[in-house]
Amino acid sequence: MPRSLPAFAALALAVPAAIVFTISQSIFPGKVQAAQDPAASPQFYTQKVRPIFDANCASCHEGKNHRGGLNIDTRAGLLKGGHDGAVIVPGDPANSLLVKLIRHEGPKDDPMPMPPKKPKISDADIAVISQWIAAGAVMPDTPAQP
Numbered sequence: 774m775p776r777s778l779p780a781f782a783a784l785a786l787a788v789p790a791a792i793v794f795t796i797s798q799s800i801f802p803g804k805v806q807a808a809q810d811p812a813a814s815p816q817f818y819t820q821k822v823r824p825i826f827d828a829n830c831a832s833c834h835e836g837k838n839h840r841g842g843l844n845i846d847t848r849a850g851l852l853k854g855g856h857d858g859a860v861i862v863p864g865d866p867a868n869s870l871l872v873k874l875i876r877h878e879g880p881k882d883d884p885m886p887m888p889p890k891k892p893k894i895s896d897a898d899i900a901v902i903s904q905w906i907a908a909g910a911v912m913p914d915t916p917a918q919p
């Protein structure tokens with residue numbers, strides 16, 4: 774019996790560790806994978822995504838501007854969304870209202886393209902925003918200054 778004690782102790786440690794890992798994976802799915810994706814970093818947002826928003830959306834959706842009820846300065850703002858609710862679905866750009874509107878593929882009942890009355894933003898910019906949402910829409914906690 775005493776000889777099996779180390780084995781028992783190892784098991785006693787390993788089992789809870791495995792349970793904690795399994796639970797954390799179910800609460801934060803893809804977290805491990807996301808950490809390897811360069812688009813899943815606050816820097817990707819700050820350096821690539823935010824300049825596109827600043828150039829095309831700031832006058833209506835940044836700082837004090839909340840057109841359509843939407844302010845895009847923070848992740849919370851994007852998840853709260855505007856009058857129609859959340860405008861991004863982290864991990865799912867195809868189902869994100871924001872992506873549909875900048876692609877001019879908005880819902881039939883409220884299809885106003887974004888930005889309104891301006892040419893569509895470039896395919897490259899749309900790709901960057903889609904890539905960022907696909908990787909989980911990671912943003913710094915503090916909003917950038919518009």
Ligand code: HEC
Nearest residue numbers: 829830833840841843855856857858860870871885887888
């Ligand atoms: C000239 C002002 C203006 C600019 C610039 C602008 N928007 Fe908007 N946006 C609006 C208005 C007004 C609404 C509300 C439209 C409606 O209710 O149909 C809106 C609505 C939205 C919505 C839907 C909110 C909801 O819940 O219905 C999204 C998403 C959005 N804008 C994203 C963007 C993005 C991204 C950009 C930049 C690429 C942008 N907008 C640029 C004025 C603007």
